[in-house]
Amino acid sequence: MTYCVALKLREGLVLCSDSRTNAGVDHIASFRKLSVFDIPGDRVIFLQCAGNLASTQSVINILRHGIQHEERHILNVGSLFEVAELIGRTIRHVISRDEGQNQGIDFGCNILVSGQIKGDEPSLFHVYPQGNFIEATEDTPYFQIGESKYGKPILDRVITWETPLAKGIQCALISMDSTLRSNLSVGMPLDTISYPANLLDNPGIRRLDENDEHFLKLRTAWSDGLKNLFNELPEFF
Known part of the structure; x- marks a missing residue:
């Protein structure tokens, strides 16, 4: 399994994804779930994937192939809405193709599509396995996919x-640290992006491993702060 979260804020976009794809006593695998497509100065598109690894890799490969060989692709359409439409159509194609070959296997995948195209504001979409999608708004400024329940409370309380x-x-x-602590199927390293609005370029993926100094300080401060706050709560009778 995996966990990905994306925030659409006034100042830009924040993305965070883990890299765990399988977890067990004898097999742990990691694959990057965060992909970037960009034309500097014109557009930057981020994809975060959760679900069947074969499906998500097929979708990404078809999109990359389309850039080279298709007349209409994600790097020449006019809006991020159209990008989400293309990705939804690709997901439907991949799942329809593969489901007929193997019974009983879930080939579904979810993809968070975010970024900015010149002339538009940054956008964030959640594309479902059925190919349909919804867009983040000022009232709902974040999306999660994968193991979302453990990291949701902090987002609900803090993010606007x-x-x-x-x-x-x-x-x-x-939010990611809360998920890491509660679910073995989500694991390090983490891939993060902080994208300022109107940058129109790839700000770079920052990868955090289990020894990253800044992440360790953050998770320790959060844990200690929660314990201190709990100890200061008024007694309940």
Whole structure:
């Protein structure tokens, strides 16, 4: 399994994904779930994937192939909405192709599509296995896919459209840390992106491993803060 979270804030986008794809006593595998497509100065598109690994890799490979060989592809359409449409159509194609070959296997996948195309504001979409999708708004400024339940409470309490980008990345990492502590199927390393609105370029993926100094300080401060707050709660009779 995996966990991915994406925030759409006034100042830009925040993305965080783990890299665990399989977990067991004798087999643990990691694959990057965060992909970037960009034309500097014109557009940048981020994809975060959860679900069947074969399906998600097929979708990414078809999209990359389309850039080279198709007349209409994600790097030349006019809006991120159209990008989400293309990705939804690709997901439907991949799942329809593979489901007929193997009975009883879930080939479903979810993809978070975010980024910015010149002339538009940054956008964030959740594309479902059925190929349909929804867009993040000021009222609902974040999406999660994968093992979402453990990291949701902190997002609900903290994240709003007005949350600064720097606080957004802190909150996304705390959300991820809560999931890491509660679910073995989500694991390090983590891939993060902090994208300021109108940059129109790839800001670079920052990879955090289990020894990353800044992540360790953040998770320790959060854990200690929760314990201290709990100890200060008024008694309940």
